[in-house]
Amino acid sequence: MAYFVPLLNTFLFFSIYCSQGNALSSNYYAKTCPQAEDVVMKVVKEEAQKDRTVPATLLRMHFHDCFLRGCDASILLSSKGKNTAEKDAPPNGSMHGFYVIDGAKRAVEAKCPGVVSCADILAFAARDAVVLSGGPRWDVPKGRKDGRISRASETTLLPKPTFNISQLQQSFHQRGLSIDDMVALLGAHTLGFTHCSSFMNRIYNFNATHDIDPTLRPSFAASLKGVCPLKNRAKNAGMSNDPSPTTFDNSHFRLILQKKSLLSSDHALLTTPRTKRLVYRFATSKAAFHKAFSNSMIKMSSLTGGQEVRKDCRVVN
Secondary structure (H helix, E strand, C coil), X not given: CCCHHHHHHHHHHHHHHCEECCCCECCCCCCCCCCHHHHHHHHHHHHHHHCXXXXXXXXXXXXXXXXXXXXXXXXXXXXXXXXXXXXXXXXXXXXXXXXXXXXXXXXXXXXXXXXXXHHHHHHHHHHHXXXXXXXXXXXXXXXXXXXXXXCHHHHHHCCCCCCCHHHHHHHHHCCCCCHHHHHHHHHHHHCCEEEHHHCHHHHCCCCCCCCCCCCCXXXXXXXXXXXXXXXXXXXCCEEECCCCCCCCCCHHHHHHHCCCCCCHHHXXXXXXXXXXXXXXXXXXXXXHHHHHHHHHHHHHCXXXXXXXXXXXXXXXX
């Protein structure tokens, strides 16, 4: 039951710093910067063509941003002096792609200086990342402001890959997100790569009875051990999240049903009737998953908490 203490702290933290749907609108830049989204899409598309891992990292960046102080671009701020920023905390250590947002910001500033927030640019980029990977398009609500605080210590409030279903539900609920939102949003794991450290607990010394997590398919666990040996492991060793890690499809949900998901938090979706039913629904219908994901992304990206429009995404004004 120990996890309820940090999760309660999350609730208090979120209540103080974040709100949902704070003055966001679809036409926020209609008069001041109507070309903003097109400019961002052009930059994201160019960078994704050079590096196919860009979409996954942009989507993850947006999630990690919104799940702390709301979608306020605090994840983009650089560490300064004695303060270590979110981007330099362990959960974000493998995240790259900040240069993509910097490039998009410069391009937008050239058209409409001082108008479009870094938080909105990141929200656009995350949506574009999904579209460019074959996923759905949605209308991003606009008008977020950029925050002035970024603390590495707060990243302990992010959902962990070891969370059980109760911990997951509480984490999402405290951000105003439902169980249906949670299952849909975890489908983002269809993109990208997971390092060994996030699932080593499932393939070595799982518990007093089993060395390997018994919910993992044995042949799959054996392949994971081959990629992630206890000793002499390659520095960035890990596995693609599914066989099509650059395509935004529903294969991740099929892997969960086949007991081939990397993270125990993903497998946890099979441990309640409601979440299992949703996994099955999304595994059998890409259209249902895409629709649910779009709606839940609009909801999540409407968590706001900033105060200004930064000139440079890495530093406060």
